[in-house]
Amino acid sequence: MTKFKYVGRPVPRVDAMEKVTGSAVFTDDIELPGMLHTKLLRSPHPHARIVETRTDRAEAVEGVVSVVTGRDFPFKLGIYVGDRDVLATEKALWVGQPVAAVVAETEAIAEKAVQLIEVEYENLEAVFDARKAMEEDAPIIHERLGEYRTLPIFSPRPGTNIASVFTLKKGDIEKGFAEADLIVENEFSLPQVSHAYMETMCFIARHGADGNVEIWSSSQPPFIVRYLTSMSLDIPLSKIVVHAPYVGGGFGGKAGLNFEPLTVLLSKASGNRPVKLRLTREEHFTVAAIRPGLHATVKTGVKKDGRIVAEKIVYVFDAGANADYAVNVGRAAGYDAIGPYDIPNVEAESFTVYTNKLYATAFRGFGHMELHWAIERQRDIIAKKLGMDPIEFRAKNVLKPGISETGTGARLREDAANLEECLRRVGDALEWGKKPAKPKEPWKVRGKGLAVLMKGPAIPPNTASSAVVRFNEDASIELMVGTSEMGQGTLTSLTQMVAERLRVPMEKIRVASLRGTASTMYTWQTVGSRGLFMDGRAVLEANKDAESQIKQIASQVLHVSEEDLELAEEKVRVREEPWRSLTLAEVVMGYMYPGGNSIGGPVVGRGSYIATGLSVLDPDTGQGNPAVFETFGCQGAEVEVNVLTGQVEILKAFSAFDIGRAINPLLVEGQVYGGTVMASSIALFEQLIYQEGVLLNPHFLDYKIARMSDAPEDMVSISVENPQEDGPYGARGIGELTMIGMAAALGNAVSNALNIEIKDLPMTPENVWKAVTRQNPKLLERAKRYLKGE
Amino acid sequence: MFVTLPEFEYHRPQTVSAALDLLDQYGGGATVMAGGTDLLVDMRYRIRVPEHVIDLKGIEELGKLTFQPGEGLVIGATVTLNRLLEYDAVQSRFGALHDALEDMCDDQVRNRATLAGNLCTASPAADCAPPLLVFDAKVEVASPAGRRMVDLPDLFTGVKETSLGTDEMVTAVHVPEPPPDVQSRYLKGKRSSEDCAIVGVAALVARWDDPRDRVVRLAYSSVAPTPVRVYDVERIFRQDKPWGDLVEEAVSAALNRVSPISDVRSSKEYRVHLIDVLTRLALRELLGGRR
DSSP states (O other), rough: SSSSSSSOOOOOHHHHHHHHHHHHOBGGGOOOOTTEEEEEEEOSSSSEEEEEEHHHHHHHHHHHHHEEEEOOOOOEOSSSOEEEOOOOOOOEETTOOOOEEEEESHHHHHHHHHOOEEEEEOOOOOOOOOOHHHHSSSOOOOOTGSSBBOOOOOOOOSSSSSEEEOOOEEEEEEHHHOOEEEEEEEEEEOOBOOOOOOOOOOEEEEEOTSSEEEEEOOOOOOHHHHHHHHHHOOOOOOGGEEEBBBBBTTTTTTSOOOOOOOOHHHHHHHOOOOOEEEEOOHHHHHHOBOOOEEEEEEEEEOTTTOOOEEEEEEEEEETTTTOOHHHHHHHHHTTTTTSSSSSSSSEEEEEEOOOOOOOOOTTTTTHHHHHHHHHHHHHHHHHHTTTOHHHHHHHHOOOOOOOBBOOOOOOOOSSSSHHHOOOOOHHHHHHTSSOOOOSSTTTTEEEEEEEEEEEEEOOTTOEEEEEEEEEOSSEEEEEEOOOOSSSSSSHHHHHHHHHHHHTOGGEEEEEOOOOEETTSSOOOOOTTTTTIIHHHHHHHHHHHHHHHHHHHHHHHHHTTTTTGEETTTTEESSSOOOOSSSHHHHHTTOOOEETTTEEEOOEEEEEEEEOSHHHHHOOOTTSOOOOSSOOOEEEEEEEEEETTTTTTEEEEEEEEEEESSSSSSSHHHHHHHHHHHHHHHHHHTTTOOOEEEEEEEOTTSOOOOOOOOGGOSSSEEEOOOOOOTTGGOOOOOOHHHHTTTTHHHHHHHHHHHHHSOOBOOOOOOHHHHHHHHHHHHHHHHHHHHHTTTT | OSSSSOOOEEOOEEEEEEEEHHHHGGGGGEEEESOTTHHHHHHHHEEEEEEEOHHHHHHHHGGGEEETTTTEEEEEEBBHHHHTTTTTTHHHHHHHHHHHHTSSOOOOOOOOOOHHHHHHHHHHHHHSSSHHHTTOOOEEEEEEEEEEEEEEHEEETTTTTEOTTTOOEEEEEEEOOOOOTTTTEEEESSSSSSSSOOOEEEEEEEEETTTTOOOOOEEEESSSSOOEEEEEEEEHHHOOSSSHHHHHOOOOOOOOOOOOOOOOOOOHHHHHHHHHHHHHHHHHHHGGGGG
């Protein structure tokens, strides 16, 4: 058990009461005086030139304040590649792309007027399949790709639909395959999916007549919103304030920049009155960014003894119409292409490709759920061909602390996470080696499967965080951090860290719920499972700074050296003579001697952290160190499949992550349950289905996501805690990790149960039935015979 | 999909005759509303744009739910799915209907949605329709001319189309009391645990031991423009043939009667496969060791 009072304890969330009672404020709760509303007109065509837009009929509607089109806002947006229009300007690139907007006194008026805008389009040839989009004669979606502002770590190929390509090269791939006793090549795929967060996106902006801009946004990263809005719209950064209320789930979909610049421009165009843009769920499905699809080709060379000697990979990410954020998904999947394995000879190319569909952005796992689907299915297929146990095959090849090298040639630190331990723990939990119990009905079969995984934050090498710990008169504390609260609970963990070090009870530490760029401390973005680690490190520094200020004052009053003082029970006291003490309240605003002379002053602890030791990866080989930590883990499942209908039921789902230390075990469990259900949902149900670019399932009736009744009956989180020296209390990140391996684990379990190889997601009943029909028809025939009572 | 509803006038009559007067007065411009869970969605999509919405929930008579031996079940037009689900007689005598209710939409929607509404929406995927078809249900229809009983198959005329006139409304659903030894099930193929039917099969068996008097009925959802009952089945099961042959004939009869399509929810091939296996599963569950 933990030796700490707060850290490592399953304390309830600091925001629990606010959220349970409904008093927590989200962006859509905010109403400003004189606020206007907007509705967007969406393109009905997947690829079309905008010839002419007539807005006069919409403008004539009573209550309409302004009507704007793409040509009114000639700015390009994007975090990594500036390829995104505010509103479609020259061309519409997908069905649903906003091409015009109406701002009106009410949402109803805006909605009515927006139908009256007439747009004349000239249809262009469209392309919907990412691999076809890479062919030479494919229609080009972004003719100006070469002119876009692009971060130098990305490699767009102007004149093609390739937004970027990342290349990983290690060892000698030809030599590796020559040494192999067995070469296995497979193709895998996953469709585009929706984030399906609970809170639909909402934005409010006010562009004041004085040039000052205020934004309220359901956004994961207020500071990046400020930075990118400033850069894209050429507004000085100092004139922009971004407020960040609670976020009702983001999963990456609310990272980077969304509709903030549009809302700012609409306010400016509407007499500087504040404008609210809120998307309905149905609008989300056609307007908002999604997760890219992936097509993977994996070729692996192994020795008879199970050692992997070579792996060649091609990932093609279907980014849809814009790739401003997706290029980094492709890049992260490229440098982690082989997953948590030590393979001497590697060649991987990861393409991010434009198509005329919804555009992709970050999504929980950032390409890693996708790539692990491919490589972890491939591992099971290879193990089967070798006649090796899948656990032993993996154990032989996974990265080991202090010894192994990752795909980018970074040596694993001595205190790195222990993957083999996670693998064994999940194997034990699943009673590996023991046959699953027989299902009740003879037409059902059971199987087990597992997958290992890795991920670190995919961040720029200079990513930073900061924190302030500010005392109040009663020795309560304002903790100021930039991390957004979107359900993950980091604010609670950070509060635990402050309570632990400064010996103040948690209920006396407050993190304001309505924060923003003007009222809290800088952090890059709340993404990539980085918050606890990086903001945590900044909080530790701030704690240290505050503690030292307290001791400095107390040492003068108590006449002992600072080293002999300690904090305990809201006091500062002499370690060896604890009865000699001062209450924190006497010290933290400055100490006043009985005669009135005062020393010190209000205690304000400040802390900063910047990632260190990261490299800009080699542009030709991708070699270098991309991550401040890597969390390793293993996920496993036992499933029951109805052979007759193809329906999959998840009986057990186990996850083990080496997170160094669980700062709050309840939050870790919550992440594991959430990640497991989300991954199960994506593995079994979720897909955006298009016909000629038109989304056929733009609502939850036909875009199926898991309900409570789909959650595995038996879900277990196994904590492995090998601390990382430079992590806060030894901790590593966990948020995204919890869903990265589960899809592949389920794919392995279903394949194992049916004695087939599933290579494409989702495993809907129909897809499973089709796969059985194709690959193991005898199993289906047998099940049908049982049904007939033979 | 709009955020706002189209403009309409809302009426909340207290009696059936007042509701009928309103229908008569506004003709095609009016629609009645029970739970509203289908109507309001259609209105947000502008699929239906009525100028007058007549809310039936204020009419006491339409809230009645009774079961009388000999008479059977009478379900008023505003009885919610959850109320029906909790009604003892439904669970003990109308197993297939109970199965369908239990697996319909979700708890929140069931608190609002009604059985009569489900039938009047006339979706091919209506979960309550196949059970009611095998139970020989009738709908009670009122108009200024009086009341008439309509056999359920005659209510459905096409995809989301009914035989109701613009001045008519359904006031209740009548389900006759089934034979004492009746057993029934409703099985459905779904994409996840809570889904509308990809294929729904209601099966009913009574008086099994007397082949000449035997009652076996099958009805389906999501396999044709309307929910369908396969009447041939009854004759098939009265033949003196081995069990296996009877089931084969019944499955063929069902497949002959239906016309499944491919859509975003399922391919035609998978629907055909589900009709086959779900029919067999349902019959097997009902007959167990008795065959």
